[in-house]
Amino acid sequence: MHDEVVCHLVRADGQEDICFALWNPSKGEGRYSALIEKVLLPGEGDRILHGNVSFTPQFFERALAEAATHGMGLAMLHSHPLGRGWQDMSQPDVLAESRNAGAVYGATDLPFLGLTLACKDHAWSARIWQRAAPRVYDPAWCESIRVIGDQLRLHFAPHLLPPPQVSPKQRRTVSAWGEAKQADIARLRIGVIGAGSTGGFIAEGLARTGVKDILVMDPDKVAEHNLDRLVYAVPEDVGHSKVDVLAKRLLTVATAEQFNVTPVQAAVYEKNAYRLALDCDILFSCVDRPWGRHVLNHIAYAHLIPVVDGGILVRTNRSNRLVGADWTAQTVGVGRACLQCLGQYTSALVQIEREGMLDDPKYIEGLADDHPLKARQNVFGFSMACASLQLLQMLNLVVAPLDLADSGVQRYHFVDSTMEPKKQWHCLDNCFMPDLIAKGDRSPFVMTRE
Incomplete structure (x- = not known):
């Protein structure tokens, strides 16, 4: 799935792109994880490319309906073409995710998950939108993103888990x-x-x-x-x-x-x-x-x-x-x-x-x-x-x-x-x-x- 998403989000024309995914919760004693199980790539007319990218209501509604039908959470994944390493959110990123966090929570009873791919080195960053007050959702940054396969690829939030000094x-x-x-x-x-x-x-x-x-x-x-x-x-x-x-x-x-x-x-x-x-x-x-x-x-x-x-x-x-x-x-x-x-x-x-x-x-x-x-x-x-x-x-x-x-x-x-x-x-x-x-x-x- 990582390779599939990278192939979609990293574009030859240098524009941003977007897709959705479905995830399941995994709750430990002190850690909450979102496990991505299925990727939902856009079809014709599902997003608008204009340097930046925006999704259409029909794409969001279709993804949200599939998440609700399967009892799973919804994630939005998008790319930063010039990014390298852990990525912060631009103002358009914040608006796109925060404005839809309430609808996602209402339909799935799970928080909205946002992920950003840095196209230069394929590093991921992520946050979960938590309900702070009625109609108010704030991002809680994830400490790490793990890509599981033959290799365990790790991406850490440097402000939460900074690289330790070498002893x-x-x-x-x-x-x-x-x-x-x-x-x-x-x-x-x-x-x-x-x-x-x-x-x-x-x-x-x-x-x-x-x-x-x-x-x-x-x-x-x-x-x-x-x-x-x-x-x-x-x-x-x-x-x-x-x-x-x-x-x-x-x-x-x-x-x-x-x-x-x-x-x-x-x-x-x-x-x-x-x-x-x-x-x-x-x-x-x-x-x-x-x-x-x-x-x-x-x-x-x-x-x-x-x-x-x-x-x-x-x-x-x-x-x-x-x-x-x-x-x-x-x-x-x-x-x-x-x-x-x-x-x-x-x-x-x-x-x-x-x-x-x-x-x-x-x-x-x-x-x-x-x-x-x-x-x-x-x-x-x-x-x-x-x-x-x-x-x-x-x-x-x-x-x-x-x-x-x-x-x-x-x-x-x-x-x-x-x-x-x-x-x-x-x-x-x-x-x-x-x-x-x-x-x-x-x-x-x-x-x-x-």
Whole structure:
């Protein structure tokens, strides 16, 4: 859709142009997002080009009717031919959007969304028109616009999220990809779902890389048998919340100024934790149970938040000798295969977990010895290697070196020391995840615990 809109709005004759789009709301705990699902390009006689551009009443009314019919919000997108970077609004822009904000709200019960494309570098800026008083609507500028695809393209409002100063601690990091990409990475809000061995490595890697805002989520406490693989825990931490211990560690190693870490002692399928996850720009899946993966899979498509997933499978024979150890990393979201189609979980196991069976020791004991839920997966060296692959997947997604952003599915086999060729997977024909793209809060599925 981004490419389609750019092709329409960036004109060879240097004039402005315009179109509309439909969007769905995605409400997190502290962030409100508008997810654009469909573009409405103008037809013959729908707009008037005169250097600037104006739309006709028939175009606006048709777009508004379609938004109301589908229960979606309405957005107006227009171009600034000479613009570069974040764009303010001209007086004609303000009039065009403010005069129609009331009609849009009345017809859709959602605010009017305005977006501006800077034609010189294809940067977006956006605002939502909020009702301030009867017949009075004021623009609330969006902090960021995210274009989701093979690459995560980011556009930030400099007056709301200014690029951070590069710390001397980050000199070597910044030298790899430059200050512009470092500014994108630093301003991301990243969630690490699962604070076990892999999640601990990833969270520390993010903090050392310069990410300013990290959420860590896990319902469990540090146990003695965790100490062989939790890089952030020591014996004195046994009995304390994993996320609190990890957060304390991150505060000591973070390289960003004004670093913030949010510990959440909960599972992602709990309602409040789920909404906190929706406040993030990228999520790392470091969970080993099917329900959590199912929730993150849904978020990646319905809420347009890329999820970087990883998994480890260790196999031994009857003599307790290692015969196989494999780990995998993949990013899921728009244009990529989902976690269920990749075989990372099954819907049957999700329902079994919902019913509480995975917390029943008798049920677990009855599973076959080689069942994934009984596999001895958490070994320090294996977790460190898997975490590295996941972190590199995220960096490829944001940095996109040489415009190559899709790492594909990466699988490493420890026993014979081989990496499978990178594969590009797509969802199976009967998968419903692609149908949920950008549905946001309008998704018909209940993900959280009732």
